[in-house]
Amino acid sequence: MSKMRIYEYAKEHHVTSKEVIDILENIGFTIKSHMSVIEDNAINQLNRKLNKKTVSAGQQAKAEPKKKNTEGTVNQTKTKEKKVTHQTLEKRDRNGNAFKGKTANNSVGENSRNNSGNNNVRSNSGNNNVRNKNGNSKSGNWGNKPSGSNDRSEFGNNPNGGRRKGRRGNNQGRRRGNFSASSREKMEIKLPEKITISGSLTVGQFAEKLGRPSTDIIKKLMVLGVMATKNQDLDKDTIELLAGDYGVRVEEEVIVDEASFEDEGLEIDEKTAVLRPPVVTIMGHVDHGKTTLLDSIRHTKVTAGEAGGITQHIGAYQVVHEGKKITFLDTPGHAAFTTMRARGAEITDITVLVVAADDGVMPQTVEAIHHARAAKVPIIVAVNKIDKPNANPDHVMQELSEQGLVPEDWGGDTIFVKISAKKGIGIDDLLEMILLVAEVNEYKANPEKPARGAVIEAELDKGKGPVATLLVQNGALRIGDAIVVGNTFGRVRAMVNDLGRRVKKATPSTPVEITGLNNVPQAGDQFMVFEDEKKARQIGETRAERALITERKETTSKVSLDDLFEKIKEGEMKEINVVIKADVQGSVEALSGSLKKIDVDGVKINIIHAGVGGISESDIILASASNAIIIGFNVRPDNHAKDVADQEKVDIRLYRVIYDAIDEMEAAMKGMLDPEYKEKVIGQLDVRTTFKVSRIGTIAGCYVTDGLISRDAGIRLVRDGVVIYEGHVDTLKRFKDDAKEVKAGFECGVTLENFNDIKEGDTMEAYVMEEVQPK
Numbered sequence: 001m002s003k004m005r006i007y008e009y010a011k012e013h014h015v016t017s018k019e020v021i022d023i024l025e026n027i028g029f030t031i032k033s034h035m036s037v038i039e040d041n042a043i044n045q046l047n048r049k050l051n052k053k054t055v056s057a058g059q060q061a062k063a064e065p066k067k068k069n070t071e072g073t074v075n076q077t078k079t080k081e082k083k084v085t086h087q088t089l090e091k092r093d094r095n096g097n098a099f100k101g102k103t104a105n106n107s108v109g110e111n112s113r114n115n116s117g118n119n120n121v122r123s124n125s126g127n128n129n130v131r132n133k134n135g136n137s138k139s140g141n142w143g144n145k146p147s148g149s150n151d152r153s154e155f156g157n158n159p160n161g162g163r164r165k166g167r168r169g170n171n172q173g174r175r176r177g178n179f180s181a182s183s184r185e186k187m188e189i190k191l192p193e194k195i196t197i198s199g200s201l202t203v204g205q206f207a208e209k210l211g212r213p214s215t216d217i218i219k220k221l222m223v224l225g226v227m228a229t230k231n232q233d234l235d236k237d238t239i240e241l242l243a244g245d246y247g248v249r250v251e252e253e254v255i256v257d258e259a260s261f262e263d264e265g266l267e268i269d270e271k272t273a274v275l276r277p278p279v280v281t282i283m284g285h286v287d288h289g290k291t292t293l294l295d296s297i298r299h300t301k302v303t304a305g306e307a308g309g310i311t312q313h314i315g316a317y318q319v320v321h322e323g324k325k326i327t328f329l330d331t332p333g334h335a336a337f338t339t340m341r342a343r344g345a346e347i348t349d350i351t352v353l354v355v356a357a358d359d360g361v362m363p364q365t366v367e368a369i370h371h372a373r374a375a376k377v378p379i380i381v382a383v384n385k386i387d388k389p390n391a392n393p394d395h396v397m398q399e400l401s402e403q404g405l406v407p408e409d410w411g412g413d414t415i416f417v418k419i420s421a422k423k424g425i426g427i428d429d430l431l432e433m434i435l436l437v438a439e440v441n442e443y444k445a446n447p448e449k450p451a452r453g454a455v456i457e458a459e460l461d462k463g464k465g466p467v468a469t470l471l472v473q474n475g476a477l478r479i480g481d482a483i484v485v486g487n488t489f490g491r492v493r494a495m496v497n498d499l500g501r502r503v504k505k506a507t508p509s510t511p512v513e514i515t516g517l518n519n520v521p522q523a524g525d526q527f528m529v530f531e532d533e534k535k536a537r538q539i540g541e542t543r544a545e546r547a548l549i550t551e552r553k554e555t556t557s558k559v560s561l562d563d564l565f566e567k568i569k570e571g572e573m574k575e576i577n578v579v580i581k582a583d584v585q586g587s588v589e590a591l592s593g594s595l596k597k598i599d600v601d602g603v604k605i606n607i608i609h610a611g612v613g614g615i616s617e618s619d620i621i622l623a624s625a626s627n628a629i630i631i632g633f634n635v636r637p638d639n640h641a642k643d644v645a646d647q648e649k650v651d652i653r654l655y656r657v658i659y660d661a662i663d664e665m666e667a668a669m670k671g672m673l674d675p676e677y678k679e680k681v682i683g684q685l686d687v688r689t690t691f692k693v694s695r696i697g698t699i700a701g702c703y704v705t706d707g708l709i710s711r712d713a714g715i716r717l718v719r720d721g722v723v724i725y726e727g728h729v730d731t732l733k734r735f736k737d738d739a740k741e742v743k744a745g746f747e748c749g750v751t752l753e754n755f756n757d758i759k760e761g762d763t764m765e766a767y768v769m770e771e772v773q774p775k
């Protein structure tokens with residue numbers, strides 16, 4: 001009996017795994033993935049089918065569009081047609097009440113005398129608003145307000161009330177009689193076939209579009225019981241009603257805000273889409289071999305294939321394996337990956353998770369899994385360093401299974417490849433698996449479109465000016481293209497690929513370094529090509545202005561515990577994303593478990609990452625990308641993480657008692673958080689030495705690195721990111737004298753209340769509790 005995996009069979013028979021899966025599923029087999037093992041029976045049936053069926057039939061099945069077709073466009077406007085018939089207008093009396101044919105005059109007479117606010121309107125009436133000059137929309141129905149109303153802009157109601165109304169009512173019959181005759185007359189003068197509007201128009205503007213005097217429109221409105229002036233606003237429905245009477249179509253102009261091109265998505269058009277190379281990011285724990293793997297792939301593939309080609313570092317590179325390209329982001333690590341995501345760029349298709357076989361799953365391995373999962377990117381595991389004598393790949397598989405990454409051999413659906421990045425073992429297998437995942441997921445793009453994509457890296461080069469490495473995600477980028485990149489703009493002056501060669505065109509998934517921008521964009525910024533430089537400049541400038549305004553306005557765009565309840569109330573939040581960091585695994589579990597149990601109406605806590613250790617930059621960036629709150633239990637953010645949290649406006653909540661964390665979270669979710677006092681860190685100190693004095697205890701010889709320390713300050717003693725003590729200053733001295741406070745740049749001696757276990761290398765955080773001013 002022979003056995004083989006689907007992808008092996010596919011390779012042998014020169015068809016794609018997907019085609020094989022399709023055939024087998026059609027026959028009635030249940031197939032899990034391209035890694036599934038097939039046996040004689042399936043193989044025989046496949047052989048038969050493939051002999052009968054041509055490969056192209058298989059491809060046809062593959063070509064079935066999966067996604068909805070969407071027409072990509074860079075046009076400024078799209079039009080939506082809506083026609084209002086003449087009938088609509090004739091079926092209305094001045095009160096907006098529906099009537100028919102001959103009864104019209106009677107109805108008008110009736111209603112003009114008895115303008116009683118009859119709301120018996122059949123259709124559309126709720127929409128027939130007319131706006132006053134200020135754009136305020138008034139009552140829904142024409143003339144439906146009681147006659148006593150003094151609202152001037154209300155159709156049919158004026159300050160003179162019933163008297164004038166009566167008169168107008170009487171005229172109405174006459175006018176209506178004339179109306180159709182004059183209307184017919186007017187029809188003979190050439191009217192436009194259609195007019196386009198965006199929002200409302202004044203009577204004057206509307207008349208101009210129709211090529212009619214404003215008085216005609218005013219008269220028409222009067223016939224309908226509406227006293228309007230030339231400058232009065234007509235809303236869309238009213239315009240349609242009136243235009244319909246002239247037999248003119250109304251098209252609504254939808255203004256697409258080109259300056260927010262990110263909002264439009266990438267718009268892949270299935271009709272013209274072609275497969276593009278997958279974009280791969282390598283992640284894993286420190287020293288597990290990410291850089292070695294990236295180098296190994298580059299050297300075996302790039303330099304070997306491109307004789308003499310010198311790879312240069314542009315932040316990404318492409319390799320060719322079995323005739324197919326793969327793009328690797330050359331910036332290993334989660335921070336790079338998540339920074340991109342935090343800035344809205346989703347460029348990674350596949351994550352390769354490197355785990356050293358001699359070390360196993362480590363905290364950053366778990367973190368990487370969470371990052372990839374949060375971005376919904378498939379993971380391929382590369383078990384590295386298998387050349388080492390103490391390598392234990394099975395142990396890695398076991399540990400990763402516990403994290404939900406179960407190898408296919410064990411019945412799961414995660415691909416594991418055993419490699420040695422250093423010795424170049426298993427690299428081809430890894431590339432093959434990447435191509436397989438790509439094949440199954442069919443990553444596509446439309447190379448004929450103007451380019452869209454994201455910035456991988458950018459810097460200011462002394463000679464060349466701003467230089468940016470861009471990854472083309474859709475369309476093709478060409479020399480000379482007018483481009484907006486983040487809040488910068490320009491024309492693509494020169495374009496260099498990862499081999500340092502000048503290129504004229506970059507197709508989807510290709511990384512290129514470009515020059516020609518007016519400023520340096522940021523990694524993760526998105527770019528788009530526009531029709532000309534003038535347009536690009538205008539859009540780039542608008543974006544830069546908007547960015548400045550938002551930056552100024554933005555105080556807390558991210559979720560914070562303080563405004564959590566408001567967001568829940570406004571329906572913005574149903575799930576609260578939380579990152580938990582704690583000193584020991586037990587606390588992580590206890591906190592996760594308790595937080596999950598908090599039961600507040602319809603709101604759920606979603607723990608996107610939980611781990612042991614201090615709060616790092618990577619945690620902050622993950623929280624920022626996922627709009628999460630960070631909860632730290634007995635841990636602190638390091639200085640850099642603090643800065644990033646400030647920049648990214650991520651709310652970090654630190655606790656020493658689990659119940660406090662749970663209570664505060666629950667209170668925030670219920671809107672009962674008491675924000676009266678907030679901690680303010682006032683200074684940082686390094687413990688440089690310690691003295692043990694029998695009477696006094698341990699005196700810490702400290703250096704104030706930031707801010708100041710005061711005698712009445714609260715103190716947190718931190719060792720390796722973990723809070724060891726929290727309490728108060730007992731004594732604070734400068735040399736031999738007591739000091740009230742000691743500022744940054746000075747040394748001091750500190751003792752802590754009831755605590756002596758101070759060690760050289762510890763840090764102290766001084767804080768005070770400040771009253772929060774109610775907003």
Ligand SMILES: Nc1nc2c(ncn2[C@@H]2O[C@H](COP(=O)(O)OP(=O)(O)OP(=O)(O)O)[C@@H](O)[C@H]2O)c(=O)[nH]1
Nearest residue numbers: 285286287288289290291292384385420421422423
């Ligand atoms: N024996 C052996 N050593 C390896 C292998 N891959 C990487 N190493 C070694 O492991 C060490 C760390 O490798 P790096 O590639 O720098 O690891 P990294 O994950 O990029 O590390 P960071 O950049 O610090 O996160 C280096 O000394 C490599 O030579 C391997 O397959 N076998």
